[in-house]
Amino acid sequence: MSEETYSALWPRGEKTVEIAPLAPRLDTLEGKTIAFMWDYLFRGDEIFPILEAELSAAYPNMNFVGYTTFGSTHGSREGQIIADLPDTLAEHKVDAIISGMGC
Amino acid sequence: MLRASAAAEAAGVPSSSLVCDGFLGQGATTAVGLGLPNLPMAKVPGHVDTQTDNELRDNLTSVTVNAVIENLTAAQPAAVMIPEPGPQDVVMEGSFDEINRFFYENGWSDGLPIVPPTRAKIESFLAFTDLPTEHVIGKLLPDNREATVWNVAVNGVMAGCKPQYMPVLVALAEAMADPGYGVEHSGNTPGAETLITINGPIIKDLEFNYEQGALRDGFMANTTVGRWWRLYLRNVAGFILHQNDKGTFGNTWRVVLAENEDALAKIDWPPHSADFGHARGDNVVTISRFTGGDVIASVFGQKPEDMLPYLADALISQSGWQLIFTVGMADGSYTPMLVLSPILAETMAKAGWSKGDVRQWLFENARIPAWKFEQYIVEFTNFYSGGRSMFELAQLGKANELYGVSKDPDRLVPLVCDPMDIQIVISGDPGRTNAQVFSHNGILGFPTARAIRLPNDWKNKLTGAQ
Numbered sequence: 085m086s087e088e089t090y091s092a093l094w095p096r097g098e099k100t101v102e103i104a105p106l107a108p109r110l111d112t113l114e115g116k117t118i119a120f121m122w123d124y125l126f127r128g129d130e131i132f133p134i135l136e137a138e139l140s141a142a143y144p145n146m147n148f149v150g151y152t153t154f155g156s157t158h159g160s161r162e163g164q165i166i167a168d169l170p171d172t173l174a175e176h177k178v179d180a181i182i183s184g185m186g187c
Numbered sequence: 188m189l190r191a192s193a194a195a196e197a198a199g200v201p202s203s204s205l206v207c208d209g210f211l212g213q214g215a216t217t218a219v220g221l222g223l224p225n226l227p228m229a230k231v232p233g234h235v236d237t238q239t240d241n242e243l244r245d246n247l248t249s250v251t252v253n254a255v256i257e258n259l260t261a262a263q264p265a266a267v268m269i270p271e272p273g274p275q276d277v278v279m280e281g282s283f284d285e286i287n288r289f290f291y292e293n294g295w296s297d298g299l300p301i302v303p304p305t306r307a308k309i310e311s312f313l314a315f316t317d318l319p320t321e322h323v324i325g326k327l328l329p330d331n332r333e334a335t336v337w338n339v340a341v342n343g344v345m346a347g348c349k350p351q352y353m354p355v356l357v358a359l360a361e362a363m364a365d366p367g368y369g370v371e372h373s374g375n376t377p378g379a380e381t382l383i384t385i386n387g388p389i390i391k392d393l394e395f396n397y398e399q400g401a402l403r404d405g406f407m408a409n410t411t412v413g414r415w416w417r418l419y420l421r422n423v424a425g426f427i428l429h430q431n432d433k434g435t436f437g438n439t440w441r442v443v444l445a446e447n448e449d450a451l452a453k454i455d456w457p458p459h460s461a462d463f464g465h466a467r468g469d470n471v472v473t474i475s476r477f478t479g480g481d482v483i484a485s486v487f488g489q490k491p492e493d494m495l496p497y498l499a500d501a502l503i504s505q506s507g508w509q510l511i512f513t514v515g516m517a518d519g520s521y522t523p524m525l526v527l528s529p530i531l532a533e534t535m536a537k538a539g540w541s542k543g544d545v546r547q548w549l550f551e552n553a554r555i556p557a558w559k560f561e562q563y564i565v566e567f568t569n570f571y572s573g574g575r576s577m578f579e580l581a582q583l584g585k586a587n588e589l590y591g592v593s594k595d596p597d598r599l600v601p602l603v604c605d606p607m608d609i610q611i612v613i614s615g616d617p618g619r620t621n622a623q624v625f626s627h628n629g630i631l632g633f634p635t636a637r638a639i640r641l642p643n644d645w646k647n648k649l650t651g652a653q
Contacts, residue, residue: 087282090303094272095295095341095422097332101222103266107201110260118259121195123188124516127235127243129572131205134244138252157191160517160630163366166190170198180259183192184205186214187234 114143116179122151123158126185135182149176157183189214190371193221203258204228205251207235209433213374216430220329224266229254236569274337275306290345294427297417297440301345312340315353315652317642324357325364328371330425334360338423346415351652352393352408354645356415358472358637359383363419365635368474372631374426378434379478379628381416382524383443384612386460387470389639390445392649397445399616401526402623409442416440438479447613450529454536459612463636470639475524475610476632480625481505487620491535491545498525498622499553502609505626506555506602511564512629514586515571519604520630525549526623528615542611550606554599557590610634 110116118139122128128151136148154165154172165172173181192202206214206228218226232246272278279289286303290296302308313320316336324334339360343353363370373381390397396406404410417440426432446459451467460471483501488494502523512521527535535545557577564571575583577600581591587604603609615621642648 089280089282090286090305091277092279092281092286092290092303092305093309093341094274094276094278095290095304095338095345095418096271096274097327097330097334097338097423098274099220099271099330099332100326101220101331103224103268104197104222106223106225106227106263107196107199109201109262113256113259121188121191124572125570126207127569127572128205130240130243131231131235131247134247135252135255138248139255142252142256154191156516157188158516160520162190166194169191169194173195173198173200178200180201180203181192181195182203182205182229182255183188183195185207185231185235186188186204186210186228187207187231187236 110180112143113139113146113180115145117147117149117177119149119153119173119176119178119181120151121154121157121181121183123185124156125158126187128185131184132182149178189217189221189226192226193223196223196226201259202227203255205231207231208233212429213431213433216425217329220331220425220431222331225263227258227263229258274335295422296345297414297421302347304341304344308344309337309340311350312343312348312353315350315642315648316357317640318357324360327364327424329374329431330423332423332425334364334423339419342418342422343415346411346418347407348411348415349407349652351649352412354639354641355385355389355393355412355472358639359412359416359474360419362472362474362635362637363424365637367633368635369631369633370420370424373420373424373476374432374434375631376433376435377478377628378437379476379632380438380441381474381476381632382441382625383413383416384459384473385443385445385471386448386458386465386473387468387639389470390448395443395445397447397614401444401614402442404442409445413440413442444526444612444614447529447617450532450613450617454533456532456536456542456613459610460636462607462610463634465636465638470641471636472639473634473636474632475522475634476628477524477625478509478628479505480623483622483624485620486531486622489534490538491540491548494531494534495545495548495552499549501622501624502549502553502602503555505624507563508568508570509626509629510560510602511568511570512627513603514560514577514580514590515564517630518587519608520633521603521627522608522610522634523602523627524610524612524625526612526614526625528619528621529613529617530620531622532613543606545611546606546609549609550601550603553602555602556597557600558596560600
C-alpha cells in the first residue's frame, strides 16, 4: 500500500516591511552631538558616563544629550517616545544616537 | 532598544546599539524584522550585571567604544532581502513524515508532529469565519509579518485544532496584534508564557474542560488552542529559540483555562471577561503573560476570613522582581491572577462576599514592607537605579501615591496599585479546596480581551462538524 502524500502550504505571514537604507554615517564625530537613549536596564547609568568620557577624550568638541531627555525606551511610554523621536532629535540637533542596553 | 535605533535611522540619524554578547543573535534577527538587517551594534563583552566596575570599564574601553565609533562613521555592509514563499504557496509535497521533517528543519514546528496544512484542511477552517481569507488582522512584531485569517487557519490545522475552533483562533490573533498586549516582548529573558482564558457559551460548544485538571493537557480544545498560540508566535510573530526568543528557561505553552460559568452562575459572580467590559454570556478570550506560579493546596476554613490570609500569602510569595511593574518600569501594570476552585468561591459567596469584596480584602492585606519591595526592584535586580526610595518616587509623581504615604521602610505597601489589578478566575476541580496563583509580566503581556465572533449559522455548522 502506498503512503499518502500531502501538499503542505507555507505557515508564515508576509513581511510588512521592506529593507530600508541606514542613515548616512558621519564623516567624523568631532563637533557632533550624540544622544544617549536608554531602556533603564543593565547598568546604563554607569555605562553612558564611561562612553561619554572616552568619546570626549577622542573627540574633544563632541556634545552629548543625556538619556533623561527621552525617558525609558522600555517602559509604558516606549511607543510615544519612539513616535516623537524624529522631532526630539531635531529639537536637540542630534547627529547620532547610542541606544542601550540589550542584554 | 533596537526599535529606538531603527526610528533614529528612519529619521536620518545614524545609530549604534549597545548589545551584550548574549543578545547579539536576538539583535540580529530583530533587526531583520525591523527592515534593517545591517543595523549596527556595538558589542559589550559578557553580561554587564556580573562584572566588577573595573571589568566593565575595561570591556567598554577596549571593545565597545571603538565599535561605537565604527558604527557611526564607517559604511555598513549592504543588506539584501532573502526571498520567501507566498502566503498560499505549497512549500513541500510528501508523506506525513517528510512534511514533518521539512517543517521542523525550517523552524516552522515546535518539535511535536504537526498536521500537514493542506489546502483542503485550511479551507475547512475558513468555513468557520465570515471574514475574507485575505483579511489582515494586524502585524506582529518582531518579524513584522501580517497576521491574516489565512495563516491563522494554517497554524490551526498544524496545531491539531478542529475547524470549528477557528472563531477562537481569530479572536486570539486579534488580541495578540493589539499593541496594548505587547507581543513584541514575548522573547524577553524571563521567558514568561501566555495564559489564555475563555468565557461564554462557546466553552461548552467546543467542549473545553473547565473542571478537574483544567490546566492539564488532555482535552482537545484546551490543548490544541494553547498549542496554536505558540505556533502562531513562532511562525507569524517570529519567536524562535536561539533567535528572537531569548527566554532563559522558558515554559511550554499553557493549555487554555476555561472558566466554570456554571459555578459563577450559582453564586452570581461575574465572569473574568467582565473585568474587560464584556457581558455575562459573551464569548470572549483574554490573554495575559505570566512568569510563573504555584498551586495553593488545601485552603482551610469555613469563612472568607479564614481562607483569605493563605491566599494573600500566596500572592505575596509569588510576587518578587515582577513588582517592577507596580513601581519602576510601567507603573500599575502588574496584574497577578488567582484561580479559585469553585468550592472556594462558593464558600466565600455563601458568606455574602462578592468577587469585588475578595479583591478588596486581598488588596488591603496582601502587603509587604516597603524595604522588601525596594529590595526586589533595586538591590536584587538593579531594575530601578538612581537610588530613590519609593516614597521619593511617589512624591515626584513617578509612583502611585499609595507608595508615598510614609517614609517608614517597615510600612506595609500593596503588591498592586488597584484592587482590580488582581485577576480572579473560577475553574478547576469543583470539589477540591485548592487555588492557583500566577505572577505576571506587566506591560510585557498585559491582559487583553477580545470578543469571539461566530459565523452565521454557527449552530448548524457546529452540528455538521460534530
